[in-house]
Amino acid sequence: MGSMSEARPTPPAASATDLTGVPAAIRTRWGELVRDIERARDAYYDAVDAQSPWSDAEYDALYRELESLEAAHPALRLSSSPTQTVGGRAVTDFAAAPHHERMYSLQDVFSLDEVEQWAQRMAAETGVPDAELPMTAEVKIDGLAVALTYEHGVLTRAATRGDGVVGEDVTGNVRTIDSIPLVLAGDSHPDLLEVRGEVYFPVAAFHEFNKRRRAENLQREAEGRPRLQVFANPRNAAAGSLRQKNPAVTAARPLAMIAHGVGAIIPAAGEQLPTAQHAWYELLAAWGLPVSPYNQVVRGRAQREAYIARYADHRHDLLHEIDGIVFKLDSRPLQAELGYTSRVPRWATAYKYPPEEVHTRLLDIDVQVGRTGRVTPFGIMEPVLVAGSRVSRATLHNATEVARKGVKIGDLVVLRKAGDVIPEIVGPVLERRDGSERDFVMPQQCPSCGTALAPAKEGDVDLRCPNTRSCPAQLTERIAHIGSRGALDVEGLGDEAASALTQPDAGRVEALAALAAGHFLETEQGRLRLPDKKLQALHPAERIGVAEALLAEAAVPEQQPVLTGEAGLFELTADDLRDVFVYRPITRGGVPTGDWRRLRFFWSKQLYTKDGAVKRSTAPGKNATAMLKQLEAAKQQPLWRVLVALSVRHVGPTAARALARRFGSIDAMRAASLEELAQVDGVGPTIAAAWQDWLAADWHQQILARWAAAGVRMADDAGPVEQTPQTLAGLTIVVTGTLQRFTRDGAKEAIMAHGGKASGSVSKRTNYVVVGENAGSKETKARELGLPLLDESGFETLLAGGPDALGA
Incomplete structure (x- = not known):
């Protein structure tokens, strides 16, 4: 349950879809036929990991039956029916899908005392003693949140969570999931019902799926064919499977779904709906929607903590992965009374289980520079598997935190995933120290550009690099931000591509850690490896330095960054990407071997003869042409996305939308006074000042000029839109x-x-x-x-x- 289901704004009007006159048995059979026909089409036209279980004759019979049903009941002849489409389903574009009601996050707590504090607050605000206040206790599914829209009992849309207000339309993919009914069972369905739930990859199916993939990859490697993806954990498997552009790929994955709430509801005339959360689950189950078998109504602290303890002991024995327990007030009228903050419902909380912990060796402590110049220490460790993924680095936040944790380079350390997501070094295993460990010293110069580091203001514990314009590390983060979904949404311009474009030999630190751990590094010039005897003679704290010396001796050529500023991003050509190198882990059957490879990121590998002559020249790869194509398309993104992409401090999607709606163009925003900017609803003086400060830098003006010259939209077609009338000002x-x-x-x-x-x-x-x-x-x-x-x-x-x- 990555997000909350129940939400708020005014429900929309019901659509024209009305199947109330169609008998329930007919609607159910229609849904079965639609799913079978779509699955057969996927296998026939797309042939992705699937074989049709029906012969041509059987398919024809299914299709004729569907035609007959729709002829007898025309209301079933929806635009999404296979009778109204031709051939295989089109590749999904993931169009924007505004939610009928906003999807919220959950307030996380990490101790039993915090759960108790929340429960006592609920008792005080509702006036019901805690021991008598019913709550639903639910396991927190580690999957991907979805919102399903049913109109008169028929699934008409499915969307991902997105930013909570607007998600992505994944209807075609969701229709392939067997546990999600296309038509609700029974009768008396609401005119419109928005069901919130979590799509997940069942644990047993996940392990079997990966097992088959590894076996197939061995055969593919022998035949010289590309390997298939092997997933790190069920959560990633669910997210990756649901967001496949081809629904046939999703259909080949054994996904499932569990409903955990409802959003917008327009009841049918005279319909009486449940007023309790647990009663809604019973009703959803009666309509054929999957609900959790682990739900329970509890009252009081003892029952809550017993539920938490039960699933702490059995968290790996369930149908799906979980990362905590969710408690909700069972009374929906009380939920409505308590309402929401700007981010979470007040009537629910999520207790997060302590993350799993492992031991590994801390080989070194380095620092990284973020988008705003903040310098953060991080640990470089011997790679280790924790909570489903292989980890070789983890943040240490700042020099004060390193000192507080008491870790030294060379320590055996305790590692965990905070919230089962972010790798975190907990502390050293003190009894394993031998006296050779050394302290970490925070650098005084930026490791990326050499600029002297300093706090942003007096009293800050963080050091920052003030070289905002030219620091390669800050530029990397800004370029990755430009490509992110919240900004220009450039597929192919993620963290790895941004790093490759702005920094020489991205991934070098991790490759050195692998060399220091005894693995090899493959380059175009040959394979590098530290001899076992030499490794055994070295203390762990010395191995990184020796690995660096080995790399220098191999005369691997250095590369220069392709981008030294974001102004040139939209001027890139394929030739600019030719000699961009990165370091990548080597896998076998989808499983990391621990070895690494230095290769061209955007172009194919160049091969040499034994005497050093070029045997096969390099050529542009798919990732080069795809990224350049996406950059060209991104030039037509709306103005608010361009504003977000500029990395103006405090200007996120909400403020950017407000500014774009009010002014309509960059030129109009340039001309606006501080007062005019600050008066925009959702902006205010802080954001207004941040925008004007950003404009004051000459190099920021160069970004705008070169992006505009390259064809990036600097104005919305519709121009400025008047803000909401302030009819209640002062009230x-x-x-x-x-x-x-x-x-x-x-x-x-x-x-x-x-x-x-x-x-x-x-x-x-x-x-x-x-x-x-x-x-x-x-x-x-x-x-x-x-x-x-x-x-x-x-x-x-x-x-x-x-x-x-x-x-x-």
């Missing part, structure tokens, strides 16, 4: 009770968007109180104070026109 408004067209937090968002203050308590300073059903004590107090009361219609009138629109 304080309280919302109480249940509204029909707004959730509680949806109403608060509407108030703030129109310039008002949304308050949670009634006082003499309150201007209006919006009263819904079951309003309770807040309505009573408002009446006692003689405050103006509004129903939902009055609230909408106030939003649209302010107090004057209400008349007398």
Whole structure:
């Protein structure tokens, strides 16, 4: 459960899809036929890891039956039906899919005391004693969050979580997952139902899948064919499988799904829906949706902690991987009453299990420089497998943290994955020290550009490189940021490509660690390896230096960075990418061997004869042509994405959208005053000042000029869009009770968007109180104070026109 399911804004109107007149048995059979026909088509047209289980004659019979059903019941003839498409399904483009209601994250806690603090807060805010307050206890599935939209019981869309507001449309892929019904069982389905859940790779199926792949890869290697991917862990397998551009690939993977909540709901006329979380799970199961067999209703601390302990002991025995336990108030009316923060629901929390720990040798401590110039120490370790992936480096945060942990170079250290995701060095194994370990000394100059390091301001524990423009390490991070999904979304311009473009021999540190551990390094000039006898004579802390000397002796040519600034990114050509080298781990059957290879990142390998002559010349590879094609396409991204790509401090997607909507072009933003910028809803003085500070740098102006000259869009076609009318400016408004067209937090968002203050308590300073059903004590107090009361219609009138629109 990587994200929360229940959410807020006003539900959309139901679509024209209406199958209420089609009998349940007919709808179910229609769903079975659609899935079988699509699977047969995938195997026939795409032939990716799959064989059709049906003969041509059987396929024809299935298709004719589907045609007959749709002829008898025309409402079934949806645009997504195989009868309305030709041949195999098209490659998926992952179009944007706005969620009907926002998907939230969960508030993580890491101790039983924190769980208890949250539970006591729930008891205080609901007025129900903790021992009597029912909660659902659920295992936290380690998978990929999805939102499924059912209209009148038929699956019409599936989307990934994305940023919580807009996800990616993966309907074609989700339809291949057997556990997800295309048509809900039974009757009395809502006109619109948004089901939230987690797609996962079952553990047993994951191990069997990798086993088959490794066996096939051995055969492929013998035949000289490319190897198939072997996954590091079930979570990565689920994410990679669901986001395949070809649904046939997803169909060949044994994915499953578990529903863990609902979002937008438009009930059918007269329909009574559950008011308890556990009752919703029972209803979803009755409709054929998979729900967790591990869910339980608990009350009080003892039952919560017993549930946590039970699955701590059995976390590796379940159908799927888990990384914690989720507790939710079982009462949905109480959920609605408590609402959400800007990021998480107040009525739920996620207890994270302590991560798994292993021991490994700390070979060295180096530092890296981030996008903002922050210099962070990290440990270089003998590669070790932890929580499903092989790790050879881990962050140490800053020099103060290194001292606090007490680790020294050469130590045997405890390593874990924080939250089962980020590698973290916990501390040294003190009893294994022999006195030869040495202290880490924080450098005084930037390791990337040589500039003197200093805190950004007095009292900071972090050191930063002030050479923002020319520091290669900072440039690497900025280039990778440009290619990220939140910015220009350039496929092929990720961390590795950015590093290869901006730094010589990316991955060299890890390759040296492998050499120091006794593995070999393969280059175009030959294979390098430290003799075993020499390694045995060296202390672990000395091995990195000897490995560096070996690399220097081999006369491997140095390369110069292709990019020295982001201004030239959109001017790159294939020839510019010819001599870009990186270090990569060597795998066998998809499993890392520990050995490494230095190779061309964008072009094919150049082969030499024994006497050093070129035997086969290098040529552009697929990753070179693909990245250049994607960069060309990225030039047409909307203005807000360009703003995010510029790495202006504080300007993320929300502020960028607001600025682009208000001004419509870079030129208009340049001309805007600080006051005009700050007045934009969602911007404010800090972001406005950051934008003007960014513009003041000459080299930033060069970026804009060269990007514009290369064809990058600097203005939106629609031009500026007026911001939301500030009809509630200066007003304080309280919302109480249940509204029909707004959730509680949806109403608060509407108030703030129109310039008002949304308050949670009634006082003499309150201007209006919006009263819904079951309003309770807040309505009573408002009446006692003689405050103006509004129903939902009055609230909408106030939003649209302010107090004057209400008349007398």
